[in-house]
Amino acid sequence: MKTKVVRAFTMLAxxxxxxxxxxxxxxxxxxxEASPSTSASPSSSSSVTPEDTGKKLEGxxxxxxxxxxxxxxxxxxxxxxxxxxxxxxxVNLLTSPKLSxxxxxxxxxxxxxxxxxxxxxxxMDVRILMRxxxxxDLSDVVNxxxxxxQGTLKxxxxxxxxxxxxxxxxxxxxxxxxNVTYQGIYYNATIMKENGWSVPTTWDEFFKLGETFKAKYAxxxxxxxxxxxxxxxxxxxxxxxxxxxxxxxxxxxxxxxQDGAIEKPCVVQxxxxxxNLAKNDLVxxxxxxxxxxxxxxxxxxxxxxxxxxGTWAESEMKDVLPTLPNKFEFGFMPMPAxxxxxxxxxxxxxxxxxxxxxAKNPELAKEFLRFCLTQENIKFYSEKTTAIKxxxxxxxxxxxxxxQSVQNTIDVIEQTGATLISDRLDAKMNGALGEAWTGFTEIxxxxxxxxxxxxxxAKKFNSTK
Numbered sequence: 001m002k003t004k005v006v007r008a009f010t011m012l013a014x015x016x017x018x019x020x021x022x023x024x025x026x027x028x029x030x031x032x033e034a035s036p037s038t039s040a041s042p043s044s045s046s047s048v049t050p051e052d053t054g055k056k057l058e059g060x061x062x063x064x065x066x067x068x069x070x071x072x073x074x075x076x077x078x079x080x081x082x083x084x085x086x087x088x089x090x091v092n093l094l095t096s097p098k099l100s101x102x103x104x105x106x107x108x109x110x111x112x113x114x115x116x117x118x119x120x121x122x123x124m125d126v127r128i129l130m131r132x133x134x135x136x137d138l139s140d141v142v143n144x145x146x147x148x149x150q151g152t153l154k155x156x157x158x159x160x161x162x163x164x165x166x167x168x169x170x171x172x173x174x175x176x177x178x179n180v181t182y183q184g185i186y187y188n189a190t191i192m193k194e195n196g197w198s199v200p201t202t203w204d205e206f207f208k209l210g211e212t213f214k215a216k217y218a219x220x221x222x223x224x225x226x227x228x229x230x231x232x233x234x235x236x237x238x239x240x241x242x243x244x245x246x247x248x249x250x251x252x253x254x255x256x257x258q259d260g261a262i263e264k265p266c267v268v269q270x271x272x273x274x275x276n277l278a279k280n281d282l283v284x285x286x287x288x289x290x291x292x293x294x295x296x297x298x299x300x301x302x303x304x305x306x307x308x309x310g311t312w313a314e315s316e317m318k319d320v321l322p323t324l325p326n327k328f329e330f331g332f333m334p335m336p337a338x339x340x341x342x343x344x345x346x347x348x349x350x351x352x353x354x355x356x357x358x359a360k361n362p363e364l365a366k367e368f369l370r371f372c373l374t375q376e377n378i379k380f381y382s383e384k385t386t387a388i389k390x391x392x393x394x395x396x397x398x399x400x401x402x403x404q405s406v407q408n409t410i411d412v413i414e415q416t417g418a419t420l421i422s423d424r425l426d427a428k429m430n431g432a433l434g435e436a437w438t439g440f441t442e443i444x445x446x447x448x449x450x451x452x453x454x455x456x457x458a459k460k461f462n463s464t465k
Contacts, residue, residue, distance in 0.1 A: 058088040059361045061114035061368060064103060066351070067095040068119065069316030070179070074384035075117070081380075082371050089364060100124045107134060112356035114365040117178050119351050126166045126352060127427055130174040136355045137172040141366050148374040156373065158390045166352060166424050175354035176369055179381070180390040182409055182420070183236045183310040183347040189331035191221075191305055201344070201416075203241070203273055203336045210282045213305060222284035224277050225304035227292035231440040234274060236308035236347055238436060239423050240335025241270035243345045248419075257426035263458045269338075271436075271443070271450035278444050288441065293317075302326050310347075314403040315386040330405035334418035346413055348420040350390065432461035 065075045072095045079091040094113065096102055100123040103116065107129070118124055129135045142154045142162065150156050157177070162168055167175050192199065195216070200206040213223045227233040243251040246266035253261035277283050284304050287295065297320055299307045313330065314321065321328070334344040353372070359365050371377060375397065378389050382398035386406065395402070395410070413420070425433065439453030448456075 056088075057086050057364050057367055059364055060090045060092060061359075061361045061364050062092045062094060063115045063117065063368065064094040064099060064113040065117040066099045066119055067097045069310075069312035070385035070387055071315065071318075074381055077384060078372065078377065078380065081377070082368060085371065086364075086367070091368070107356075110358065112358050112360075114359040114361055115353060115355055115368055117351065117353045125427055125430065126174050126354060127169050129354075130169040130172060134357055135174050136357045136359065136362065137174070138176060138355065138366075138369070139173045141176070141369055142173050144366075144370065146374060147370050148376065150375060153370065153373055156391050158392060161350070161390050164350060164424070165422070167350070175352035176373070177390050178351040178353050179385070179387040181310045181312060181349055181351070181387065182413070183308070183349070183423075184240070184335060184409070184418075185236070185306055185333050186299075186309040186313060186405075187306050187331040187333060188299070188302055188304070189329040190327050191302065192331060193329075199331070199333050200336055202340055202342070203244075203338065206336045207276055207280065207282075210277075210280060214280075214282065219285070221302070222304040223282040224306050225284040225287060225295050225299055226308055227295050228287040228290040230292050231444075232437045233292070233308050234440045235423060235433075235436070236310075237274055237335065238270055238440075239347060239421065240345045241273045241338075242267065243419075243421050244335060244338040244342060245269040248343075251421065254429060255422070255425045257429040257461070262429070262432065262461055263454070267454050267457075268450045271439075271453055274440060275443050275450045278446055283444060288444065293320075296320075300324055300328055302328065311406045311409055312387065314405050330408060332405070332409045332412050334413065334416055344416055344418045345421050346418045347423045349423055428464050429461065431464055432457050435460045 063075070063079065065072070075093055075095055079093050082091055083089055094102070099116075099118050103113070103118075104123050106112065107124075112134075116124075126135065142157075143152055145152055146156060153176075154162065161177055162173065164177075167173060167177065187199070197209060197212070200209050210223045213221075239251075242254060246254065246264060250261065250264060250266055254267075284290075284295070284298065290298070293316075296307065296309070296313075296317055298304060300317060300320060301324065334346045337344050353369060355362065355365050355369070372381070373389070373391070378391055378394065379397055379401070381387065381389055382394075382401040386401065386403045388394050388398060388402065388406070391397075412418075424430075435456040436453060439448060439456060442448040443450070443453060
């Protein structure tokens with residue numbers, strides 16, 4: 001990866017601050033944020049030994065980790081490395097693709113793991129958990145020295161990380177970043193090249209290409225697919241279109257749950273980008289019967305041209321890709337603009353690691369967090385997951401461990417000048433948009449219009465305190 005690419009990423013992170021300049025870490029600005037990036041300034045890696053830490057730690061911790069697109073191999077191996085580095089310790093590992101469903105009743109019952117590594121979602125919203133006093137403030141960890149002499153953890157993290165709304169909650173550090181991911185529209189580059197089609201840059205161009213595609217392939221291929229049983233993947237379209245049609249200020253107003261923001265006409269325009277897929281019969285047939293893996297496999301088999309996805313794609317489908325009978329090449333595009341020359345957007349997000357306030361062994365748990373952020377283990381994470389941690393010099397550090405699709409995504413973001421936006425909304429708005437996920441399905445079934453879905457979202461929002 002060229003240095004200019006990661007420098008461009010740093011610049012994009014600055015552009016992504018929509019309304020106000022981010023305050024320094026520790027300020028009480030929970031609604032201000034920067035979007036995730038990777039930036040330059042590589043450091044040399046070094047291993048950690050028990051002698052290096054100067055600590056004698058003993059006992060057990062439980063680490064609960066989400067088993068998603070990046071798999072569980074990293075967690076299984078990092079646990080072994082930690083136990084080998086700290087003799088006399090034991091890490092009990094829990095992994096599950098339904099981690100939030102498992103942990104939610106445990107949190108209610110006061111049965112906490114010591115470390116949680118999870119996506120932030122409505123069932124386990126870090127901001128709510130922190131404000132309820134269920135999570136520990138990790139400010140002391142962030143300000144502590146790294147285990148491999150790279151300064152403090154704050155020194156090695158990208159600057160915008162500590163202002164992110166699910167990390168900095170009301171001036172307290174609720175979580176540390178596990179990785180940074182980017183989401184947009186992926187396409188079958190082989191089909192595009194074979195037909196000599198240009199990648200659309202506006203929504204008008206996108207739907208014109210849909211007409212051309214349907215005229216050629218009829219029912220043999222679908223223009224669009226998505227993870228049918230999981231309609232929330234369509235938030236990638238929706239949020240990108242909200243930013244395009246409502247503008248930076250409008251999206252910020254929605255994201256921070258300002259009164260009336262979700263009732264603006266631009267919200268209907270954003271929903272119509274989804275409705276038009278259904279109205280024009282551009283969506284894969286029987287999509288609502290497909291799991292995410294089935295829909296994604298169909299995409300890789302060349303049965304559709306576009307799909308909303310993220311930089312975990314190759315890792316998630318690593319077992320499928322080698323078995324493909326067809327030639328496949330990943331393509332990536334930011335969300336289309338509302339009009340020619342208008343801004344385009346890519347969603348950036350962090351998966352998180354956090355510690356419950358009532359962790360049974362907080363000292364050992366904090367050491368585990370620091371251990372995961374040594375240069376050696378930052379690289380080890382990419383080796384096992386193909387993902388990137390949001391630390392300075394990450395791209396140079398992990399080098400060839402990044403899949404081609406991720407490198408292509410980074411290049412496209414630089415070349416198009418796309419702005420990175422966060423999909424982490426205020427908790428009240430996040431709850432109201434649950435109506436949107438149901439609404440996406442109803443739109444696909446042609447049972448509801450964009451206006452009706454907007455009304456359902458607004459009703460839910462206005463009825464929530």
